[in-house]
Amino acid sequence: MKKSNTHRLFPLLLLLLAVSCKKDCPAPGQLAETPNASFEGIPAQGTNPDDFNLNSWKNCGFPGQTPPEIHPGEGEGFFGVTTLPYDGETYLGLVVRDNDTWEAVGSMLGTPLVANQQYKFSIAACRSDVYQLLGNQVSSFRSAVRLRIWGGNDFCADEELLAQSETVTNTEWELLNFTIKPSKQLQYVKLEAFYKEGSLFPYNGNILLDKASAFEPF
Numbered sequence: 001m002k003k004s005n006t007h008r009l010f011p012l013l014l015l016l017l018a019v020s021c022k023k024d025c026p027a028p029g030q031l032a033e034t035p036n037a038s039f040e041g042i043p044a045q046g047t048n049p050d051d052f053n054l055n056s057w058k059n060c061g062f063p064g065q066t067p068p069e070i071h072p073g074e075g076e077g078f079f080g081v082t083t084l085p086y087d088g089e090t091y092l093g094l095v096v097r098d099n100d101t102w103e104a105v106g107s108m109l110g111t112p113l114v115a116n117q118q119y120k121f122s123i124a125a126c127r128s129d130v131y132q133l134l135g136n137q138v139s140s141f142r143s144a145v146r147l148r149i150w151g152g153n154d155f156c157a158d159e160e161l162l163a164q165s166e167t168v169t170n171t172e173w174e175l176l177n178f179t180i181k182p183s184k185q186l187q188y189v190k191l192e193a194f195y196k197e198g199s200l201f202p203y204n205g206n207i208l209l210d211k212a213s214a215f216e217p218f
Helices: 006-024
Strands: 069-072 090-096 104-113 119-126 132-134 138-140 146-152 160-164 174-180 186-194 205-210
Touching: 090 104, 090 186, 119 146, 146 174, 146 205, 160 174, 160 186, 186 205
Parallel strands: none
Antiparallel strands: 069 090, 090 205, 104 186, 119 174, 119 205, 132 138, 146 160, 146 186
16 A cells, blocks of 8 residues: 655645744744833823823823823822832823723833733732812812723724723732733733723722733743
8 A cells, every 4th residue: 555645745834834924923922021111201290191201101091181190209199199109210190080081001012912822911000099180179089990901003002902900999009910812913002091890970080000011921
């Protein structure tokens, strides 16, 4: 009986697949660094979206609304916030509003997230028990909210919801740990404050963020 040549063709097929993928397929298992992971910037309260000065991060909020706060590391922060940084000199404050708008920031990762690759990601988060915004009247933003993490291929894109936290009620820093698995290649990430699950009406609330990790494949 004549022997099949399949066993001879199989290595050749593997070689052809490897050559074709070298050019078109992103390398799996690469660490995706998060730029300016500790949100270091010039301390400023949200006044003008064009004044948002947080290196590597862009304001992704609603048109006509103020940008997030970059809270200082020493002394009292803005709107009565006194929380000290988890890491570095400054940290980020995001709010949700009772007018059905919320704050978010976006950044380009150092390396794209690969489709169907699992990653570990963590970020320090807490809530300030005082967050008083002054306008025509004092508005309290002390209520707890969630963090949503979006992936996309442009600043502020929300092409895929990668993860979301439970409602962050703690007033001391705690690490939020996530496992994500993108369904496609994603170059950008967006961090967004959002209302607690099951909320029937929009409300005022806040979340503080610091020390985002890299996206680590495993």
